[in-house]
Amino acid sequence: MSPDHVRKLDRLDPLAGKRDLFVLPEGLIYLDGNSLGALPVAAQQRAAEIVAQQWGQDLVKSWNTHAWIDLPVKVGEKIAPMLGAAVGQVICCDSISVNLFKLLAAALQMQTDRHVILSQEDNFPADLYIAEGLGRISASGTLELKLVEDNGIEEAMDESVAVLMLTHVNYKSGKIHDMRRLTQLAHDKGILVVWDLAHSAGAVPLALDDCHVDFAVGCGYKYLNGGPGSPAFIYAAKRHQDRIRQPLSGWMGHAAPFAFDTQYLAAQGMRQFLCGTPPILSMGVLDAALDVFEGLDMQVLRDKSRQLGELFLEQAADTGCLAEFELVSPTDSTQRGSQLALGHPRAFAICQALIDRGVIADFRAPDVLRLGFAPLYLRYRDIARSVEILADVMAGKIYQEEKYSKRQKVT
Amino acid sequence: MSPDHVRKLDRLDPLAGKRDLFVLPEGLIYLDGNSLGALPVAAQQRAAEIVAQQWGQDLVKSWNTHAWIDLPVKVGEKIAPMLGAAVGQVICCDSISVNLFKLLAAALQMQTDRHVILSQEDNFPADLYIAEGLGRISASGTLELKLVEDNGIEEAMDESVAVLMLTHVNYKSGKIHDMRRLTQLAHDKGILVVWDLAHSAGAVPLALDDCHVDFAVGCGYKYLNGGPGSPAFIYAAKRHQDRIRQPLSGWMGHAAPFAFDTQYLAAQGMRQFLCGTPPILSMGVLDAALDVFEGLDMQVLRDKSRQLGELFLEQAADTGCLAEFELVSPTDSTQRGSQLALGHPRAFAICQALIDRGVIADFRAPDVLRLGFAPLYLRYRDIARSVEILADVMAGKIYQEEKYSKRQKVT
Numbered sequence: 142m143s144p145d146h147v148r149k150l151d152r153l154d155p156l157a158g159k160r161d162l163f164v165l166p167e168g169l170i171y172l173d174g175n176s177l178g179a180l181p182v183a184a185q186q187r188a189a190e191i192v193a194q195q196w197g198q199d200l201v202k203s204w205n206t207h208a209w210i211d212l213p214v215k216v217g218e219k220i221a222p223m224l225g226a227a228v229g230q231v232i233c234c235d236s237i238s239v240n241l242f243k244l245l246a247a248a249l250q251m252q253t254d255r256h257v258i259l260s261q262e263d264n265f266p267a268d269l270y271i272a273e274g275l276g277r278i279s280a281s282g283t284l285e286l287k288l289v290e291d292n293g294i295e296e297a298m299d300e301s302v303a304v305l306m307l308t309h310v311n312y313k314s315g316k317i318h319d320m321r322r323l324t325q326l327a328h329d330k331g332i333l334v335v336w337d338l339a340h341s342a343g344a345v346p347l348a349l350d351d352c353h354v355d356f357a358v359g360c361g362y363k364y365l366n367g368g369p370g371s372p373a374f375i376y377a378a379k380r381h382q383d384r385i386r387q388p389l390s391g392w393m394g395h396a397a398p399f400a401f402d403t404q405y406l407a408a409q410g411m412r413q414f415l416c417g418t419p420p421i422l423s424m425g426v427l428d429a430a431l432d433v434f435e436g437l438d439m440q441v442l443r444d445k446s447r448q449l450g451e452l453f454l455e456q457a458a459d460t461g462c463l464a465e466f467e468l469v470s471p472t473d474s475t476q477r478g479s480q481l482a483l484g485h486p487r488a489f490a491i492c493q494a495l496i497d498r499g500v501i502a503d504f505r506a507p508d509v510l511r512l513g514f515a516p517l518y519l520r521y522r523d524i525a526r527s528v529e530i531l532a533d534v535m536a537g538k539i540y541q542e543e544k545y546s547k548r549q550k551v552t
Numbered sequence: 553m554s555p556d557h558v559r560k561l562d563r564l565d566p567l568a569g570k571r572d573l574f575v576l577p578e579g580l581i582y583l584d585g586n587s588l589g590a591l592p593v594a595a596q597q598r599a600a601e602i603v604a605q606q607w608g609q610d611l612v613k614s615w616n617t618h619a620w621i622d623l624p625v626k627v628g629e630k631i632a633p634m635l636g637a638a639v640g641q642v643i644c645c646d647s648i649s650v651n652l653f654k655l656l657a658a659a660l661q662m663q664t665d666r667h668v669i670l671s672q673e674d675n676f677p678a679d680l681y682i683a684e685g686l687g688r689i690s691a692s693g694t695l696e697l698k699l700v701e702d703n704g705i706e707e708a709m710d711e712s713v714a715v716l717m718l719t720h721v722n723y724k725s726g727k728i729h730d731m732r733r734l735t736q737l738a739h740d741k742g743i744l745v746v747w748d749l750a751h752s753a754g755a756v757p758l759a760l761d762d763c764h765v766d767f768a769v770g771c772g773y774k775y776l777n778g779g780p781g782s783p784a785f786i787y788a789a790k791r792h793q794d795r796i797r798q799p800l801s802g803w804m805g806h807a808a809p810f811a812f813d814t815q816y817l818a819a820q821g822m823r824q825f826l827c828g829t830p831p832i833l834s835m836g837v838l839d840a841a842l843d844v845f846e847g848l849d850m851q852v853l854r855d856k857s858r859q860l861g862e863l864f865l866e867q868a869a870d871t872g873c874l875a876e877f878e879l880v881s882p883t884d885s886t887q888r889g890s891q892l893a894l895g896h897p898r899a900f901a902i903c904q905a906l907i908d909r910g911v912i913a914d915f916r917a918p919d920v921l922r923l924g925f926a927p928l929y930l931r932y933r934d935i936a937r938s939v940e941i942l943a944d945v946m947a948g949k950i951y952q953e954e955k956y957s958k959r960q961k962v963t
Contacts, residue, residue: 198575404680420783423781426603
């Protein structure tokens with residue numbers, strides 16, 4: 142594909158203006174927005190305002206005057222339209238892991254005669270760890286975590302399964318599950334479904350209500366650009382909200398937190414998922430970060446994200462630089478999220494060589510080079526340039542240089 | 553006490569210089585540092601640095617280059633000396649409520665034949681809610697939360713009790729428990745003890761190791777000045793760390809989080825208490841805020857805090873403005889934390905009238921006016937002035953004005 146064509150893609154990009162809403166380091170090509178989203182200008186401003194004015198000057202009064210107390214609801218409702226969720230079903234709080242614990246425990250209590258959580262072997266391991274942890278203290282005492290391969294999920298759905306827990310877009314391969322179909326199949330067997338939207342929210346259009354999803358969790362710091370360790374969110378379908386009892390029953394989830402009653406009485410609706418005092422600074426920054434999505438058609442975002450990935454593969458094919466790689470992601474761009482996973486035994490060294498050359502990619506053990514395409518701030522020319530750099534690294538076998546081949550992954 | 557004497561107290565205050573380390577609103581007297589600590593200058597600077605440089609410029613690389621991955625340990629170790637805790641026993645993470653859940657579950661698993669959590673009726677209710685929540689899903693299925701009055705704790709410690717859960721400084725009255733004695737008595741009966749240090753850490757000297765405390769939790773946003781909803785901390789005695797299994801087994805608590813193993817393997821030491829990705833912005837700000845304690849003798853802090861409270865009561869006695877109040881806190885300043893609780897049927901209206909006059913106090917339902925004395929940034933003259941304002945409010949019965957008497961507490 143010619144440079145002219147790449148320039149044309151940028152010129153015609155309906156999202157081109159969004160890039161100006163971000164602070165981006167000069168000269169860097171950031172292909173890791175699926176790990177940590179870039180900094181929105183509004184988020185930087187909000188951080189300064191929360192610290193200087195809300196905390197520094199207005200102090201404890203800000204719980205009312207700046208409505209800190211409502212921030213989890215406010216942020217949840219800002220995320221909701223991106224999930225295809227009507228009002229009153231999304232709240233921002235804690236981390237994905239903590240939220241998953243709440244939801245799995247709540248779902249299991251709704252399924253008193255079933256004791257299996259079904260999930261996928263290559264699900265994001267943290268999700269599996271949480272199910273394991275819950276199993277260790279679960280009242281049933283017989284909670285079983287059953288892991289199957291991707292292609293064995295449908296077959297494994299039987300009447301023993303209480304909860305199906307899946308990640309919508311696989312963290313490594315980027316493969317997208319058919320949410321509508323799997324949710325329907327699960328419901329046919331009386332199974333509740335918990336979806337992890339970590340690599341979906343803000344990247345692919347979602348229709349949770351329309352797919353009759355039961356529960357979901359998602360992440361604030363990837364495509365939602367909320368900053369490092371930004372709080373996560375929970376979705377719970379309205380129809381379930383009156384029957385939920387979740388075990389992390391902290392005071393912020395109480396019907397009247399400041400009445401200081403001795404006994405817990407869960408709040409109505411989504412507030413019942415709140416636990417301790419929320420990290421206002423991190424959550425307020427996420428609130429501001431979400432404004433870049435205002436009025437945005439998620440399909441336009443999705444179209445660009447697919448085109449970015451396709452451009453990468455086309456350009457790479459032209460240079461032949463992927464000869465040694467295995468495409469771990471689905472070849473059809475409609476079947477993968479906003480990322481590409483490229484398998485190579487030296488993926489870690491290649492990733493390091495790219496980073497040294499200003500292309501921030503990600504490595505996922507043991508052998509995957511992961512490239513994320515955040516369509517809000519990446520240009521087509523960035524993709525073309527990143528392919529040139531990868532081609533140099535591969536052609537010159539630069540990743541075999543001692544400093545790369547000997548470098549070890551620490552974290 | 554004469555104005556001269558008050559001036560002298562300020563002049564001789566060994567902590568006077570610490571006030572300059574804080575951003576404080578002009579003309580405000582802030583007696584609510586026990587709810588939300590004031591803003592340290594260093595915290596403001598750090599917030600800007602984390603956002604602009606670490607997130608904005610260095611992006612995902614900051615997990616290594618700015619050691620985000622070690623932040624929970626680093627912050628924990630900064631807090632440790634204030635708790636009288638040797639290295640390797642404190643970590644910063646999540647909220648008090650979430651952390652309490654981890655510890656209670658872990659402690660109960662160490663006490664397989666006992667099923668009672670003993671606590672105090674007027675413990676901070678959120679702590680009770682968490683014990684309740686754990687009880688609902690606990691594997692024993694028979695977990696009982698037993699609540700007794702303050703003076704019934706010792707008698708209630710018997711061989712049925714697995715865990716004694718107490719707040720060291722009562723959130724309302726400020727009454728201090730004898731940590732050494734109660735921990736010893738509990739151990740004599742084979743009971744493990746979990747202390748909540750929300751109103752202790754950064755306000756009163758603590759000696760957790762020396763008192764053979766088993767477990768503790770504490771708060772980052774009160775006397776530690778970490779900002780609204782700042783992450784909390786956990787203390788776990790070294791001797792227990794190899795036997796702990798906590799159910800919120802998220803990936804940050806895994807021995808090798810980035811190996812992406814399917815099975816959970818808990819990290820050694822305190823990292824096993826980590827769950828999801830920490831809120832770096834909020835935690836980094838707490839890290840900077842803690843520097844105001846560097847090299848500080850906690851006894852000097854405690855002495856000033858007691859003197860501030862005593863000055864308040866002396867000045868108030870001179871004016872007679874406490875005639876209608878009941879002192880809910882212990883009269884002996886050695887028996888209370890860094891706060892005073894004053895009971896009055898119209899406490900809410902009085903609190904509002906004070907706030908309108910620039911004295912930020914706190915109300916605790918149903919009838920307590922709570923005044924916190926944060927010795928790092930309060931001057932003796934502030935205390936004297938706050939008494940004058942309270943005296944005006946009481947003498948003029950200003951709190952009976954329609955706008956106060958009709959105002960309702962919302963949050």
